[in-house]
Amino acid sequence: MPRPGDGGSPPVDEATGDPPEALADDAVLQVDEIRRASEVDAVLDRLDNELVGLAPVKTRIREIAALLLVDRMRKKFGLSSSRPALHMCLTGSPGTGKTTVGLRMAELLRGLGYLRRGHLVSVTRDDLVGQYIGHTAPKTKEVLKRAMGGVLFIDEAYYLYKEDNERDYGAESIEILLQVMENQRDDLVVILAGYKDRMDDFFRSNPGMSSRIAHHIDFPDYSVDELAAIAGLIAAEHEYVLPEDTVGVLRDYLDKRMQQPRFANARSVRNAIERARLRQANRLVREPGASVTKQQLQALEPADFLASRVFTDHYEPRVGDDADGTA
Ligand SMILES: Nc1ncnc2c1ncn2[C@@H]1O[C@H](COP(=O)(O)OP(=O)(O)OP(=O)(O)O)[C@@H](O)[C@H]1O
Ligand SMILES: [Mg+2]
Numbered sequence: 001m002p003r004p005g006d007g008g009s010p011p012v013d014e015a016t017g018d019p020p021e022a023l024a025d026d027a028v029l030q031v032d033e034i035r036r037a038s039e040v041d042a043v044l045d046r047l048d049n050e051l052v053g054l055a056p057v058k059t060r061i062r063e064i065a066a067l068l069l070v071d072r073m074r075k076k077f078g079l080s081s082s083r084p085a086l087h088m089c090l091t092g093s094p095g096t097g098k099t100t101v102g103l104r105m106a107e108l109l110r111g112l113g114y115l116r117r118g119h120l121v122s123v124t125r126d127d128l129v130g131q132y133i134g135h136t137a138p139k140t141k142e143v144l145k146r147a148m149g150g151v152l153f154i155d156e157a158y159y160l161y162k163e164d165n166e167r168d169y170g171a172e173s174i175e176i177l178l179q180v181m182e183n184q185r186d187d188l189v190v191i192l193a194g195y196k197d198r199m200d201d202f203f204r205s206n207p208g209m210s211s212r213i214a215h216h217i218d219f220p221d222y223s224v225d226e227l228a229a230i231a232g233l234i235a236a237e238h239e240y241v242l243p244e245d246t247v248g249v250l251r252d253y254l255d256k257r258m259q260q261p262r263f264a265n266a267r268s269v270r271n272a273i274e275r276a277r278l279r280q281a282n283r284l285v286r287e288p289g290a291s292v293t294k295q296q297l298q299a300l301e302p303a304d305f306l307a308s309r310v311f312t313d314h315y316e317p318r319v320g321d322d323a324d325g326t327a
Contacts, residue, residue, distance in 0.1 A: 022078025022301035039111030040065050040073070047104055052233065052266075053226040057101060060217050061108065083114065085214030086189045087181055089157075089203075091196035092219025095267030097188050098193040099153070103221075104125040106151040109189060116187065117272040126158040127175045140176045148187055157192035158202035174206060181212045189281050222265050227254045240277065241298045249302040256310050276304040 023029070035041055036321060044065060047058060058123055069085050077083040086109065090098040096206050104119050110118020123143055124191040129134040144152065154160070181190050190210075192199065196218060202212035222230065228251055235242050242250065257263055264271075 023076050025077070027077070029071070029076060030068055031069070034069055034073055038069065038113065040069065040108065043104065043108045043111050047108075050227040050233065051100065051104075051306065052098060054097060054101070054219065055220055057217055057219060060215060061101075061105070063110060064111065064215065068109075068114060070112070083186055085185070085212075086114070087185070087191070087212045087213050088189070088215035088217060089192045089199060090219065091194060091199050093195070093221050093265055095264035096219035096221065097266060098219055099155070101217075102151060102153045102191045102193065105189070105191065109151070115150055115189065119147075119150035120153050121147040121150060122153040122155060124155050125170065128177075129159065129168075129169045130153070133169075136172045137176060140173045144176070144180050144188070148184070151189045151191055153191045153193065156194045156198075158194055158198045161202055161205055163205055174209065178212065195252050197255070222234050224254050224258070227258075227266070227269050230266050231273060234270050234273050235300065236272075238277070239298060240273070240300055241295075243299055243301070246300055246302050246305065249305045253305050253308060253310055260310070272305065272308070273300070276300045279304040279307055 044062060047061065051058070064084075064086070068207070071081045071084065088105075090101060092098055099122065102122070106115065106118050106120040109115040121143065128136070128140045130139050160174055162168040162170055177190065180188060190212075192213065194202075203213075228247060231247075231250055231278055232242060250272070254269070257268055257272070283301070283303065284290065284296060
Protein backbone atom coordinates (compact mmCIF):
# COMPACT_ATOMS: atom_id res chain seq x y z
CA MET A 1 0.00 0.00 0.00
CA PRO A 2 1.65 3.26 -1.04
CA ARG A 3 1.60 5.69 1.80
CA PRO A 4 1.22 9.30 0.80
CA GLY A 5 3.21 11.21 3.29
CA ASP A 6 6.32 9.16 2.65
CA GLY A 7 8.96 10.98 0.77
CA GLY A 8 8.03 14.48 1.87
CA SER A 9 4.56 15.03 0.39
CA PRO A 10 1.99 16.49 2.80
CA PRO A 11 0.67 13.91 5.26
CA VAL A 12 -2.64 12.25 4.39
CA ASP A 13 -4.43 9.56 6.34
CA GLU A 14 -3.24 6.23 4.95
CA ALA A 15 -6.59 4.49 4.95
CA THR A 16 -9.08 7.18 4.08
CA GLY A 17 -7.01 9.70 2.17
CA ASP A 18 -8.46 12.41 4.44
CA PRO A 19 -6.66 15.72 4.62
CA PRO A 20 -4.75 16.11 7.83
CA GLU A 21 -6.96 18.76 9.47
CA ALA A 22 -8.08 17.72 12.92
CA LEU A 23 -11.72 16.89 13.54
CA ALA A 24 -13.80 19.29 15.64
CA ASP A 25 -13.59 18.68 19.38
CA ASP A 26 -17.21 17.56 19.50
CA ALA A 27 -16.96 15.23 16.52
CA VAL A 28 -17.91 11.59 17.07
CA LEU A 29 -16.14 8.75 15.34
CA GLN A 30 -17.72 5.42 14.49
CA VAL A 31 -15.29 2.77 15.62
CA ASP A 32 -16.76 0.23 13.20
CA GLU A 33 -16.01 2.48 10.26
CA ILE A 34 -12.44 2.91 11.34
CA ARG A 35 -12.15 -0.83 11.78
CA ARG A 36 -13.54 -1.45 8.33
CA ALA A 37 -11.12 1.01 6.79
CA SER A 38 -8.33 -1.12 8.19
CA GLU A 39 -7.92 -4.81 7.54
CA VAL A 40 -7.72 -5.58 11.21
CA ASP A 41 -10.82 -7.78 11.47
CA ALA A 42 -9.88 -9.87 8.48
CA VAL A 43 -6.45 -10.52 9.93
CA LEU A 44 -7.77 -11.22 13.44
CA ASP A 45 -10.41 -13.61 12.08
CA ARG A 46 -7.81 -15.48 10.08
CA LEU A 47 -5.70 -15.68 13.19
CA ASP A 48 -8.61 -17.22 15.09
CA ASN A 49 -9.62 -19.63 12.36
CA GLU A 50 -6.27 -20.79 11.17
CA LEU A 51 -4.39 -21.01 14.44
CA VAL A 52 -5.55 -23.45 17.08
CA GLY A 53 -5.25 -22.47 20.77
CA LEU A 54 -2.64 -19.82 21.63
CA ALA A 55 -5.15 -17.89 23.74
CA PRO A 56 -2.60 -15.65 25.47
CA VAL A 57 -0.99 -14.84 22.14
CA LYS A 58 -4.29 -13.99 20.49
CA THR A 59 -5.31 -11.83 23.44
CA ARG A 60 -2.13 -9.82 23.25
CA ILE A 61 -2.49 -9.37 19.51
CA ARG A 62 -6.06 -8.11 19.97
CA GLU A 63 -4.79 -5.62 22.54
CA ILE A 64 -2.14 -4.35 20.19
CA ALA A 65 -4.73 -4.08 17.42
CA ALA A 66 -7.07 -2.09 19.70
CA LEU A 67 -4.25 0.23 20.67
CA LEU A 68 -3.38 0.86 17.08
CA LEU A 69 -7.01 1.62 16.18
CA VAL A 70 -7.29 4.06 19.07
CA ASP A 71 -4.09 5.66 17.92
CA ARG A 72 -5.54 6.11 14.47
CA MET A 73 -8.67 7.76 15.88
CA ARG A 74 -6.65 10.04 18.15
CA LYS A 75 -4.72 11.17 15.12
CA LYS A 76 -7.97 12.31 13.50
CA PHE A 77 -8.56 14.67 16.41
CA GLY A 78 -5.06 15.97 16.16
CA LEU A 79 -4.13 14.29 19.44
CA SER A 80 -0.66 13.04 19.90
CA SER A 81 -0.47 9.65 18.32
CA SER A 82 3.11 8.65 18.72
CA ARG A 83 3.26 5.14 17.54
CA PRO A 84 3.18 2.68 20.39
CA ALA A 85 6.27 0.59 20.85
CA LEU A 86 5.91 -2.47 18.71
CA HIS A 87 9.17 -4.39 18.88
CA MET A 88 8.43 -7.76 20.39
CA CYS A 89 9.86 -10.99 21.58
CA LEU A 90 8.13 -14.32 20.97
CA THR A 91 9.30 -17.17 23.16
CA GLY A 92 8.24 -20.79 23.30
CA SER A 93 9.19 -24.38 22.58
CA PRO A 94 9.92 -25.54 19.03
CA GLY A 95 6.94 -25.63 16.71
CA THR A 96 4.59 -23.60 18.88
CA GLY A 97 3.85 -21.13 16.09
CA LYS A 98 6.28 -18.26 16.67
CA THR A 99 7.28 -17.83 13.05
CA THR A 100 3.69 -18.22 11.90
CA VAL A 101 2.52 -15.52 14.31
CA GLY A 102 5.40 -13.26 13.28
CA LEU A 103 4.12 -13.41 9.71
CA ARG A 104 0.58 -12.64 10.82
CA MET A 105 1.83 -9.75 12.87
CA ALA A 106 3.43 -8.23 9.79
CA GLU A 107 0.10 -8.50 7.92
CA LEU A 108 -1.79 -7.05 10.85
CA LEU A 109 0.49 -4.05 11.21
CA ARG A 110 0.25 -3.37 7.52
CA GLY A 111 -3.55 -3.68 7.70
CA LEU A 112 -3.50 -0.99 10.34
CA GLY A 113 -1.35 1.25 8.21
CA TYR A 114 1.62 1.01 10.55
CA LEU A 115 3.89 -0.69 8.12
CA ARG A 116 4.39 0.53 4.61
CA ARG A 117 5.05 -2.87 3.17
CA GLY A 118 4.16 -5.44 5.80
CA HIS A 119 6.61 -8.03 4.57
CA LEU A 120 8.66 -10.21 6.87
CA VAL A 121 12.38 -10.71 6.54
CA SER A 122 13.42 -13.71 8.58
CA VAL A 123 17.06 -13.98 9.55
CA THR A 124 19.40 -15.76 11.92
CA ARG A 125 22.83 -14.85 13.18
CA ASP A 126 24.59 -15.88 9.97
CA ASP A 127 22.61 -13.34 7.95
CA LEU A 128 23.65 -10.51 10.27
CA VAL A 129 27.14 -11.31 11.50
CA GLY A 130 30.22 -11.61 9.31
CA GLN A 131 33.18 -13.93 9.75
CA TYR A 132 35.82 -11.28 9.33
CA ILE A 133 36.51 -7.83 10.60
CA GLY A 134 34.53 -5.22 8.66
CA HIS A 135 31.95 -7.67 7.33
CA THR A 136 29.34 -7.40 10.05
CA ALA A 137 28.20 -3.80 9.66
CA PRO A 138 27.49 -4.08 5.93
CA LYS A 139 25.70 -7.40 6.42
CA THR A 140 23.49 -6.10 9.21
CA LYS A 141 22.76 -2.88 7.34
CA GLU A 142 21.84 -4.73 4.19
CA VAL A 143 19.36 -6.90 6.13
CA LEU A 144 17.90 -3.81 7.81
CA LYS A 145 17.52 -2.14 4.44
CA ARG A 146 15.62 -5.13 3.09
CA ALA A 147 13.38 -5.20 6.16
CA MET A 148 12.47 -1.48 6.22
CA GLY A 149 8.74 -0.94 5.99
CA GLY A 150 8.13 -4.41 7.37
CA VAL A 151 9.12 -6.81 10.09
CA LEU A 152 12.61 -8.05 10.81
CA PHE A 153 12.24 -11.48 12.41
CA ILE A 154 15.39 -12.66 14.15
CA ASP A 155 15.13 -16.34 14.97
CA GLU A 156 17.16 -17.67 17.89
CA ALA A 157 18.32 -14.13 18.54
CA TYR A 158 20.49 -15.22 21.50
CA TYR A 159 23.07 -16.60 19.08
CA LEU A 160 23.89 -12.99 18.24
CA TYR A 161 25.62 -12.71 21.56
CA LYS A 162 28.39 -14.93 22.79
CA GLU A 163 29.02 -14.20 26.41
CA ASP A 164 32.46 -15.72 26.67
CA ASN A 165 33.81 -14.08 23.55
CA GLU A 166 34.43 -10.37 23.85
CA ARG A 167 35.72 -10.06 20.33
CA ASP A 168 32.69 -11.67 18.77
CA TYR A 169 31.27 -9.66 15.87
CA GLY A 170 27.73 -10.34 17.11
CA ALA A 171 28.08 -7.40 19.52
CA GLU A 172 28.63 -5.06 16.56
CA SER A 173 25.45 -6.30 14.92
CA ILE A 174 23.49 -5.82 18.15
CA GLU A 175 24.77 -2.23 18.41
CA ILE A 176 23.48 -1.40 14.94
CA LEU A 177 20.16 -3.14 15.60
CA LEU A 178 19.69 -1.19 18.82
CA GLN A 179 20.22 2.11 17.06
CA VAL A 180 17.78 1.32 14.28
CA MET A 181 15.22 -0.06 16.72
CA GLU A 182 15.30 3.30 18.45
CA ASN A 183 15.68 5.73 15.58
CA GLN A 184 13.64 4.06 12.88
CA ARG A 185 10.97 2.53 15.03
CA ASP A 186 8.31 4.15 12.85
CA ASP A 187 9.35 2.16 9.85
CA LEU A 188 10.55 -1.14 11.20
CA VAL A 189 9.30 -3.65 13.73
CA VAL A 190 11.84 -6.08 15.10
CA ILE A 191 10.60 -9.42 16.40
CA LEU A 192 13.01 -11.64 18.29
CA ALA A 193 12.15 -15.30 18.69
CA GLY A 194 13.57 -18.25 20.55
CA TYR A 195 13.43 -20.44 23.63
CA LYS A 196 12.40 -18.62 26.74
CA ASP A 197 15.27 -19.43 29.10
CA ARG A 198 17.95 -18.61 26.55
CA MET A 199 16.17 -15.42 25.57
CA ASP A 200 16.02 -14.42 29.25
CA ASP A 201 19.79 -14.93 29.51
CA PHE A 202 20.28 -12.89 26.34
CA PHE A 203 18.25 -10.00 27.77
CA ARG A 204 20.15 -10.15 31.05
CA SER A 205 23.39 -9.65 29.13
CA ASN A 206 21.84 -7.08 26.77
CA PRO A 207 19.64 -4.79 28.84
CA GLY A 208 19.56 -2.26 26.00
CA MET A 209 17.79 -4.81 23.86
CA SER A 210 15.41 -5.80 26.60
CA SER A 211 14.34 -2.22 27.20
CA ARG A 212 13.48 -1.72 23.55
CA ILE A 213 11.15 -4.70 23.46
CA ALA A 214 7.62 -3.66 24.39
CA HIS A 215 5.89 -7.01 24.12
CA HIS A 216 7.12 -10.28 25.51
CA ILE A 217 4.75 -13.01 24.38
CA ASP A 218 5.22 -16.55 25.62
CA PHE A 219 3.78 -19.39 23.55
CA PRO A 220 2.40 -22.28 25.59
CA ASP A 221 2.93 -25.90 24.57
CA TYR A 222 -0.12 -27.47 22.96
CA SER A 223 -2.40 -30.02 24.59
CA VAL A 224 -3.24 -33.27 22.79
CA ASP A 225 -6.66 -31.82 21.93
CA GLU A 226 -5.04 -28.79 20.34
CA LEU A 227 -2.50 -30.90 18.47
CA ALA A 228 -5.30 -33.10 17.13
CA ALA A 229 -7.18 -29.98 16.00
CA ILE A 230 -4.00 -28.75 14.32
CA ALA A 231 -3.74 -32.12 12.55
CA GLY A 232 -7.27 -31.60 11.21
CA LEU A 233 -6.33 -28.15 9.88
CA ILE A 234 -3.14 -29.38 8.27
CA ALA A 235 -4.94 -32.35 6.66
CA ALA A 236 -7.68 -30.05 5.35
CA GLU A 237 -5.09 -27.65 4.01
CA HIS A 238 -3.87 -30.50 1.74
CA GLU A 239 -7.41 -31.77 1.04
CA TYR A 240 -6.96 -34.90 3.10
CA VAL A 241 -9.47 -36.28 5.59
CA LEU A 242 -8.86 -37.82 9.02
CA PRO A 243 -11.71 -40.28 9.73
CA GLU A 244 -12.79 -40.68 13.34
CA ASP A 245 -10.87 -43.91 13.99
CA THR A 246 -7.75 -42.30 12.57
CA VAL A 247 -8.12 -39.36 14.94
CA GLY A 248 -8.20 -41.85 17.85
CA VAL A 249 -4.94 -43.42 16.69
CA LEU A 250 -3.42 -40.02 16.04
CA ARG A 251 -4.20 -38.99 19.62
CA ASP A 252 -2.39 -42.10 20.89
CA TYR A 253 0.48 -41.26 18.60
CA LEU A 254 0.63 -37.71 19.98
CA ASP A 255 0.43 -38.94 23.58
CA LYS A 256 3.51 -41.04 22.99
CA ARG A 257 5.37 -38.63 20.76
CA MET A 258 5.01 -35.82 23.30
CA GLN A 259 6.97 -37.82 25.86
CA GLN A 260 9.84 -38.42 23.51
CA PRO A 261 12.89 -36.32 22.73
CA ARG A 262 12.84 -33.68 20.02
CA PHE A 263 9.10 -33.29 20.14
CA ALA A 264 8.29 -30.11 18.25
CA ASN A 265 4.60 -29.41 18.90
CA ALA A 266 2.71 -28.39 15.75
CA ARG A 267 5.72 -29.12 13.56
CA SER A 268 5.75 -32.73 14.75
CA VAL A 269 2.09 -32.91 13.79
CA ARG A 270 2.85 -31.59 10.33
CA ASN A 271 5.66 -34.11 9.95
CA ALA A 272 3.44 -36.96 11.15
CA ILE A 273 0.85 -36.06 8.52
CA GLU A 274 3.52 -35.93 5.84
CA ARG A 275 4.71 -39.40 6.75
CA ALA A 276 1.16 -40.70 6.87
CA ARG A 277 0.68 -39.37 3.34
CA LEU A 278 3.69 -41.39 2.22
CA ARG A 279 2.35 -44.55 3.84
CA GLN A 280 -1.10 -43.97 2.39
CA ALA A 281 0.39 -43.52 -1.08
CA ASN A 282 2.37 -46.70 -0.67
CA ARG A 283 -0.69 -48.56 0.53
CA LEU A 284 -2.83 -47.37 -2.39
CA VAL A 285 -0.45 -48.24 -5.20
CA ARG A 286 1.07 -51.40 -3.73
CA GLU A 287 -1.35 -54.02 -5.09
CA PRO A 288 -1.02 -54.82 -8.79
CA GLY A 289 -4.22 -53.89 -10.61
CA ALA A 290 -5.43 -51.73 -7.68
CA SER A 291 -8.27 -49.25 -8.13
CA VAL A 292 -8.98 -46.23 -5.93
CA THR A 293 -11.81 -43.85 -5.19
CA LYS A 294 -11.67 -40.14 -4.44
CA GLN A 295 -12.58 -40.95 -0.85
CA GLN A 296 -9.66 -43.38 -0.55
CA LEU A 297 -7.30 -40.82 -2.01
CA GLN A 298 -8.35 -38.38 0.68
CA ALA A 299 -8.53 -40.59 3.74
CA LEU A 300 -5.54 -41.17 5.99
CA GLU A 301 -6.27 -44.46 7.72
CA PRO A 302 -5.23 -45.63 11.21
CA ALA A 303 -2.65 -47.92 9.61
CA ASP A 304 -0.92 -44.91 8.10
CA PHE A 305 -0.09 -43.73 11.61
CA LEU A 306 0.20 -47.09 13.38
CA ALA A 307 3.20 -48.01 11.23
CA SER A 308 5.19 -45.22 12.89
CA ARG A 309 8.21 -46.16 14.97
CA VAL A 310 6.63 -44.14 17.75
CA PHE A 311 4.37 -47.13 18.41
CA THR A 312 7.26 -49.57 18.85
CA ASP A 313 8.29 -50.07 22.46
CA HIS A 314 11.89 -49.11 22.02
CA TYR A 315 11.52 -45.87 20.13
CA GLU A 316 14.76 -43.94 19.96
CA PRO A 317 14.61 -40.80 17.87
CA ARG A 318 17.34 -40.71 15.27
CA VAL A 319 19.30 -37.63 14.42
CA GLY A 320 17.07 -35.63 12.11
CA ASP A 321 13.77 -36.95 13.42
CA ASP A 322 11.21 -34.25 12.90
CA ALA A 323 13.56 -32.64 10.49
CA ASP A 324 13.55 -35.16 7.67
CA GLY A 325 10.59 -37.22 8.58
CA THR A 326 12.07 -40.49 9.79
CA ALA A 327 10.04 -40.90 12.97
N1 LIG B 1 -1.69 -22.89 16.56
C1 LIG B 1 -1.44 -23.47 15.38
N2 LIG B 1 -2.44 -23.87 14.60
C2 LIG B 1 -2.20 -24.45 13.41
N3 LIG B 1 -0.98 -24.69 12.92
C3 LIG B 1 0.06 -24.31 13.65
C4 LIG B 1 -0.10 -23.68 14.92
N4 LIG B 1 1.12 -23.42 15.43
C5 LIG B 1 1.99 -23.85 14.53
N5 LIG B 1 1.38 -24.38 13.45
C6 LIG B 1 2.03 -25.00 12.30
O1 LIG B 1 3.16 -25.70 12.80
C7 LIG B 1 4.32 -25.45 12.03
C8 LIG B 1 5.42 -24.90 12.90
O2 LIG B 1 5.09 -23.58 13.32
P1 LIG B 1 6.19 -22.42 13.38
O3 LIG B 1 7.22 -22.64 12.34
O4 LIG B 1 5.45 -21.13 13.37
O5 LIG B 1 6.78 -22.72 14.82
P2 LIG B 1 8.00 -22.01 15.57
O6 LIG B 1 7.53 -21.73 16.95
O7 LIG B 1 8.47 -20.86 14.76
O8 LIG B 1 9.07 -23.17 15.62
P3 LIG B 1 10.69 -23.06 15.88
O9 LIG B 1 10.90 -22.74 17.31
O10 LIG B 1 11.17 -24.44 15.59
O11 LIG B 1 11.19 -22.03 14.94
C9 LIG B 1 3.89 -24.53 10.92
O12 LIG B 1 3.70 -25.35 9.80
C10 LIG B 1 2.57 -23.95 11.36
O13 LIG B 1 1.72 -23.79 10.26
MG1 LIG C 1 10.34 -20.53 13.87
